[in-house]
Amino acid sequence: MKSPRGTREGFHPEVRFGEDFARRLELFCPRLRAARERREGAGAARFSGAGEEFAGFRPYRPGEDLRQLDWNLLARLDRPFVRVTRREASERWAILIDGSASMGVGPPGKLQRAAELSCALGMLAVAQGASVGISVSADPEPLHFELRRRADMPGLLRFLEERVARGDPEFARLSSRARDAGRVFCIGDFLGEDVLDPTRFARRGREVFGLRLLAPVELAPGSAGLGGAVEWADPERGERLSMRIDRSARDAYDRALRVSLRRFDAACARHRIGFGTYDTAREFEDILTEALVR
Amino acid sequence: MLDGLEWSRPVGFLALLLPVVVLLASRLLNRPLPRATGTLAIWRTVRDHRRTEGARRRFALPLSTWLLLCALSAGALALAGPVRTPRAVATVLECVVDASPSMYLEHSAGRTRLDVAVAQLADSFEEQEVVWIRPLATGAERVEGRAFPSAWRTAPRPPLEEPRFEEWDGAGRVFVTDRMRPRDVAGESASGGALVPGPLAVRGRTEFHWTGEAIVERATEQPARLSIRGADRLAAEVLEFARTWAAAREFELSAAEGCELELAFAQDGELREDVPLTRVLAPLAGGWSGTADAVPVPLDARAPTIWLRAGDAPVVAHGPGSVRCGIARLGELTGDPAAFAVDWAELFDRAVLPPARCVPLEERAAAGDGGLEAPREAKPLEAPLESPPYAAWLAGAASVLALAALVTRRG
Numbered sequence: 001m002k003s004p005r006g007t008r009e010g011f012h013p014e015v016r017f018g019e020d021f022a023r024r025l026e027l028f029c030p031r032l033r034a035a036r037e038r039r040e041g042a043g044a045a046r047f048s049g050a051g052e053e054f055a056g057f058r059p060y061r062p063g064e065d066l067r068q069l070d071w072n073l074l075a076r077l078d079r080p081f082v083r084v085t086r087r088e089a090s091e092r093w094a095i096l097i098d099g100s101a102s103m104g105v106g107p108p109g110k111l112q113r114a115a116e117l118s119c120a121l122g123m124l125a126v127a128q129g130a131s132v133g134i135s136v137s138a139d140p141e142p143l144h145f146e147l148r149r150r151a152d153m154p155g156l157l158r159f160l161e162e163r164v165a166r167g168d169p170e171f172a173r174l175s176s177r178a179r180d181a182g183r184v185f186c187i188g189d190f191l192g193e194d195v196l197d198p199t200r201f202a203r204r205g206r207e208v209f210g211l212r213l214l215a216p217v218e219l220a221p222g223s224a225g226l227g228g229a230v231e232w233a234d235p236e237r238g239e240r241l242s243m244r245i246d247r248s249a250r251d252a253y254d255r256a257l258r259v260s261l262r263r264f265d266a267a268c269a270r271h272r273i274g275f276g277t278y279d280t281a282r283e284f285e286d287i288l289t290e291a292l293v294r
Numbered sequence: 295m296l297d298g299l300e301w302s303r304p305v306g307f308l309a310l311l312l313p314v315v316v317l318l319a320s321r322l323l324n325r326p327l328p329r330a331t332g333t334l335a336i337w338r339t340v341r342d343h344r345r346t347e348g349a350r351r352r353f354a355l356p357l358s359t360w361l362l363l364c365a366l367s368a369g370a371l372a373l374a375g376p377v378r379t380p381r382a383v384a385t386v387l388e389c390v391v392d393a394s395p396s397m398y399l400e401h402s403a404g405r406t407r408l409d410v411a412v413a414q415l416a417d418s419f420e421e422q423e424v425v426w427i428r429p430l431a432t433g434a435e436r437v438e439g440r441a442f443p444s445a446w447r448t449a450p451r452p453p454l455e456e457p458r459f460e461e462w463d464g465a466g467r468v469f470v471t472d473r474m475r476p477r478d479v480a481g482e483s484a485s486g487g488a489l490v491p492g493p494l495a496v497r498g499r500t501e502f503h504w505t506g507e508a509i510v511e512r513a514t515e516q517p518a519r520l521s522i523r524g525a526d527r528l529a530a531e532v533l534e535f536a537r538t539w540a541a542a543r544e545f546e547l548s549a550a551e552g553c554e555l556e557l558a559f560a561q562d563g564e565l566r567e568d569v570p571l572t573r574v575l576a577p578l579a580g581g582w583s584g585t586a587d588a589v590p591v592p593l594d595a596r597a598p599t600i601w602l603r604a605g606d607a608p609v610v611a612h613g614p615g616s617v618r619c620g621i622a623r624l625g626e627l628t629g630d631p632a633a634f635a636v637d638w639a640e641l642f643d644r645a646v647l648p649p650a651r652c653v654p655l656e657e658r659a660a661a662g663d664g665g666l667e668a669p670r671e672a673k674p675l676e677a678p679l680e681s682p683p684y685a686a687w688l689a690g691a692a693s694v695l696a697l698a699a700l701v702t703r704r705g
Binding site for chain 2: 253256
């Protein structure tokens with residue numbers, strides 16, 4: 001595929017699943033379960049949330065919703081525990097993927113990693129008996145795939161491999177796809193304060209997770225070995241910026257990026273949106289394990 | 295410094311292509327690398343904060359590259375073999391200066407004949423080395439350089455005689471004098487000049503003045519003078535003779551500096567008790583002899599000539615305007631008594647200087663129109679100027695620059 005408006009280096013807009021991707025997906029659910037057991041103890045190793053079938057208890061962690069606290073246990077044991085519940089079979093998940101051109105920045109492309117994450121989340125949902133709607137922002141209309149059982153997985157892979165990071169579609173339009181979902185995963189780079197408006201996704205009784213993916217060259221240009229004269233190109237708007245990257249420039253960029261990320265994280269935290277920023281250089285298994293087992 | 299710079303290996307200039315290639319390659323390698331990013335807005339913020347510096351350094355080459363370019367350029371120039379060749383006309387002009395009294399007479403507007411002759415010669419200098427030569431009674435003084443020796447602009451004491459120009463007539467030589475001389479090869483810068491009236495001689499308080507047509511006597515307040523130093527140590531006979539000579543010549547005795555003649559008791563080193571002073575005098579002229587208590591006198595530029603010995607030691611010496619005597623006491627004289635007086639009178643007459651303002655009549659004569667003629671033959675430089683080691687300097691500079699480039703790059 002031709003790069004948009006002359007962008008060459010670091011632009012990987014397409015999605016391609018490797019031959020062993022299916023096997024990695026199969027292995028991911030047991031791996032996640034094992035990780036959760038190590039973290040929370042045996043018997044509670046399920047990806048679960050609020051308001052569903054009771055599954056057990058786990059220790060309370062500072063910052064968690066106090067409504068989840070089991071006051072009886074606290075009174076008896078003098079230690080805080082929260083209730084762990086299992087979602088009912090009829091629960092619906094929504095996975096919303098940013099398909100804009102900036103998701104092609106890599107390597108690997110952010111859209112590639114987002115696709116892998118959505119597959120893994122889909123597997124997780126199906127394993128728990130939930131149905132999943134996977135939506136990708138695109139122009140003129142968002143594209144959608146419905147995953148109800150494991151047999152639909154090949155179709156999901158094909159659907160995702162047909163997606164290309166391009167244009168600047170509005171991510172907020174995906175909110176309609178999450179209307180009836182009890183659990184929403186937003187995956188994108190969310191660069192720009194108005195891209196992911198927490199108020200559009202936060203609902204009472206709904207869990208919202210934000211997975212922000214940034215390419216190494218965006219997250220830590222110094223670690224990416226970037227230096228000398230660089231002409232930055234914005235794949236979405238085609239804007240260009242030539243400048244010399246040296247240590248002081250990288251330091252200034254790091255400071256500005258941290259400020260931007262912190263501001264956005266704070267907005268998500270206010271709406272109880274679980275949020276994390278991840279390097280696309282990491283494999284999807286690592287990212288999800290860290291995002292879900294914490 | 296770069297006059298006459300030539301390149302012994304012009305093909306070495308091809309090496310200048312190397313820095314050009316490095317420059318182009320560096321520009322190529324430093325060409326902005328296009329990179330996609332989703333954080334361009336943040337980079338723009340960074341750029342805006344350091345806009346001034348960023349704009350200036352946008353495509354600037356690193357210091358190490360500049361140093362490398364300079365090193366390669368210096369090396370290429372060294373390869374081309376820069377040498378300074380002798381100038382096309384590698385000749386020397388030897389200016390033989392007439393320093394006789396006539397040259398210090400006024401020519402016009404306060405300038406002497408020497409000033410005029412030197413000035414018109416200096417105006418004619420071309421690309422050549424210049425050497426000024428002032429012939430003396432024995433040998434000659436030589437000064438290299440285009441500027442005329444300033445010390446030669448005042449009349450020497452004692453006056454110098456006119457050079458024997460026929461001995462200096464040669465290729466590459468030019469006479470600096472006041473009147474045209476017969477020559478074969480040499481050139482000439484002659485000032486010319488009208489006759490110059492003035493004093494010829496002084497006797498007592500009478501000055502013999504030449505008006506240009508006749509010699510007239512005039513009274514003067516500047517008689518010739520004799521100064522005697524160390525009179526208390528001089529032999530009484532010598533002292534008496536000196537006073538007699540001064541009276542006969544109508545000299546006045548004076549203690550001032552700059553007298554026409556100075557008689558001084560002088561000794562070479564300290565007097566020693568264990569060395570007998572009494573010596574047998576050995577006069578250079580015949581007719582008398584004797585003994586004396588005498589000490590050796592020093593011989594130097596003021597009194598270089600021995601006139602009387604006692605044994606092997608000089609006890610009387612003289613020079614222009616100066617007589618040095620080491621005789622503290624005369625013993626018995628033998629021979630013709632008159633010969634003693636005649637010998638001493640000849641010594642004083644030989645040593646005495648004419649008054650500075652007195653110039654002989656023949657020197658005051660008109661010198662004609664003067665003129666300037668170049669030598670008929672040039673005189674080549676015996677040893678052409680050696681070229682400085684430009685190639686070595688450039689190679690050294692290239693090495694230092696390359697080292698600096700390496701250090702800068704690593705730093």
